[in-house]
Amino acid sequence: xxxxxxxxxxxxxxxxxxxxxxxxxxxxxxxxxxxxxxxxxxxxxxxxxxxxxxxxxxxxxxxxxxxxxxxxxxxxxxxxxxxxxxxxxxxxxxxxxxxxxxxxxxxxxxxxxxxxxxxxxxxxxxxxxxxxxxxxxxxxxxxxxxxxxxxxxxxxxxxxxxxxxxxxxxxxxxxxxxxxxxxxxxxxxxxxxxxxxxxxxxxxxxxxxxxxxxxxxxxxxxxxxxxx
Amino acid sequence: xxxxxxxxxxxxxxxxxxxxxxxxxxxxxxxxxxxxxxxxxxxxxxxxxxxxxxxxxxxxxxxxxxxxxxxxxxxxxxxxxxxxxxxxxxxxxxxxxxxxxxxxxxxxxxxxxxxxxxxxxxxxxxxxxxxxxxxxxxxxxxxxxxxxxxxxxxxxxxxxxxxxxxxxxxxxxxxxxxxxxxxxxxxxxxxxxxxxxxxxxxxxxxxxxxxxxxxxxxxxxxxxxxxx
DNA sequence: GCAAAAGTGTTATCAATACACCCATGG
DNA sequence: CCATGGGTGTATTGATAACACTTTTGC
Numbered sequence: 001x002x003x004x005x006x007x008x009x010x011x012x013x014x015x016x017x018x019x020x021x022x023x024x025x026x027x028x029x030x031x032x033x034x035x036x037x038x039x040x041x042x043x044x045x046x047x048x049x050x051x052x053x054x055x056x057x058x059x060x061x062x063x064x065x066x067x068x069x070x071x072x073x074x075x076x077x078x079x080x081x082x083x084x085x086x087x088x089x090x091x092x093x094x095x096x097x098x099x100x101x102x103x104x105x106x107x108x109x110x111x112x113x114x115x116x117x118x119x120x121x122x123x124x125x126x127x128x129x130x131x132x133x134x135x136x137x138x139x140x141x142x143x144x145x146x147x148x149x150x151x152x153x154x155x156x157x158x159x160x161x162x163x164x165x166x167x168x169x170x171x172x173x174x175x176x177x178x179x180x181x182x183x184x185x186x187x188x189x190x191x192x193x194x195x196x197x198x199x200x201x202x203x204x205x206x207x208x209x210x211x212x213x214x215x216x217x218x219x220x221x222x223x224x225x226x227x228x
Numbered sequence: 229x230x231x232x233x234x235x236x237x238x239x240x241x242x243x244x245x246x247x248x249x250x251x252x253x254x255x256x257x258x259x260x261x262x263x264x265x266x267x268x269x270x271x272x273x274x275x276x277x278x279x280x281x282x283x284x285x286x287x288x289x290x291x292x293x294x295x296x297x298x299x300x301x302x303x304x305x306x307x308x309x310x311x312x313x314x315x316x317x318x319x320x321x322x323x324x325x326x327x328x329x330x331x332x333x334x335x336x337x338x339x340x341x342x343x344x345x346x347x348x349x350x351x352x353x354x355x356x357x358x359x360x361x362x363x364x365x366x367x368x369x370x371x372x373x374x375x376x377x378x379x380x381x382x383x384x385x386x387x388x389x390x391x392x393x394x395x396x397x398x399x400x401x402x403x404x405x406x407x408x409x410x411x412x413x414x415x416x417x418x419x420x421x422x423x424x425x426x427x428x429x430x431x432x433x434x435x436x437x438x439x440x441x442x443x444x445x446x447x448x449x450x451x452x453x454x455x456x
Numbered sequence: 457g458c459a460a461a462a463g464t465g466t467t468a469t470c471a472a473t474a475c476a477c478c479c480a481t482g483g
Numbered sequence: 484c485c486a487t488g489g490g491t492g493t494a495t496t497g498a499t500a501a502c503a504c505t506t507t508t509g510c
Contacts, residue, residue: 003271006231007316044231046229046231046233046314079275157462176502177501181499203461426481427483427486428488
């Protein structure tokens with residue numbers, strides 16, 4: 001018997017801005033006039049690596065290029081997750097920095113939108129489940145890999161990093177201990193740049209030093225942030 | 229254009245006995261008289277959940293039933309990983325306890341064998357890469373999930389648990405600190421059973437209390453074992 | 457001078473580490 | 484009585500956690 005299973009990829013792209021976490025969704029037309037929200041994604045080309053397929057679909061459907069991309073999970077246990085055919089979906093987990101949060105529309109991208117994670121509607125197929133898994137991964141990874149920096153612009157304030165952690169992990173963090181810990185690693189550097197707000201003391205911008213981080217990794221360093 | 233991609237599953241099954249870590253492999257005939265070692269696995273049925281496909285293939289090819297099974301990774305970036313067709317493989321990570329290490333042969337299982345991990349030959353396709361990734365996962369998981377117990381019989385000696393950790397993590401562990409730590413969790417229980425060796429002091433058997441572990445999990449407990 | 461956010465140090469508590477001797481059995 | 488592996492306690496060190504006041508700016 002001939003195998004008849006389609007292979008799709010889907011992307012869960014997270015973005016962060018001003019204490020809020022967003023996911024990139026697209027509005028799809030289904031049949032006559034019903035519309036559904038869904039994750040960006042689609043079928044994989046016959047000669048296309050999975051990872052490239054995600055990037056292509058993201059480009060086509062949302063015109064977004066991501067900072068971080070890794071495979072999340074392959075959803076293929078629910079045989080009827082797509083009611084039309086047997087489709088398995090290789091889901092990818094992605095991060096963009098806040099500069100990408102305004103989508104530069106192109107032809108296909110007109111229905112792409114950033115939706116706050118705690119306001120996600122019912123999505124097509126099993127996409128709510130996929131998003132759920134992605135959020136778990138994000139929370140977990142944030143504590144043992146420095147991926148928070150991929151959600152922030154190149155130059156960021158310490159307070160931004162701090163509220164990012166608070167927002168995503170849904171926890172209170174002691175400002176002093178957090179700063180001490182992060183700075184003790186040695187790969188977050190102060191810059192000359194200074195941010196002036198309309199109120200409060202001006203703050204220094206910081207940046208993540210990738211080279212230093214990679215060097216530390218090779219020396220056996222292991223990133224970890226824990227909270228009570 | 230019609231999509232023409234096959235979907236396979238592969239299993240990396242680990243077993244442990246007497247300070248040695250094993251992987252379950254099968255010998256495959258390829259063409260005339262060439263034989264290759266490969267991971268057990270095969271194509272997924274049209275109406276078959278991925279997880280069931282792995283279990284079926286394992287049963288058919290090796291007659292082994294596993295204690296622990298989770299999805300590892302989907303290999304589909306190398307378009308030519310199988311030279312005949314485009315095949316993506318959803319790899320699964322599995323554990324069995326040592327009682328399963330003697331394979332009860334059935335018709336198809338005659339070419340299945342347990343191979344020690346540091347003596348794995350060249351495998352078919354990209355299976356060496358898959359095994360590598362599985363070993364990394366095993367090492368990582370051992371430190372933050374109590375999966376070591378799935379590699380041991382129901383009743384085990386503390387010394388067995390200890391050498392299991394040493395073997396897989398390739399590290400020395402202080403016997404006293406290890407025991408203290410594990411027992412402090414509260415889900416590893418002493419039993420009445422006693423092991424008598426031909427030499428040395430008899431040792432108590434211990435067992436893993438799944439209920440207690442799950443209860444602790446719900447209370448927010450987080451398993452973790454670290455070593456210098 | 458007040459409101460708002462940035463920046464900074466010390467102490468207390470708990471967890472991880474290092475380390476060595478006695479015990480029970482078989483031969 | 485000796486060889487072999489099982490079983491146990493304490494002191495030190497380092498890491499995490501708790502906690503509050505001063506600084507700089509705009510208005």
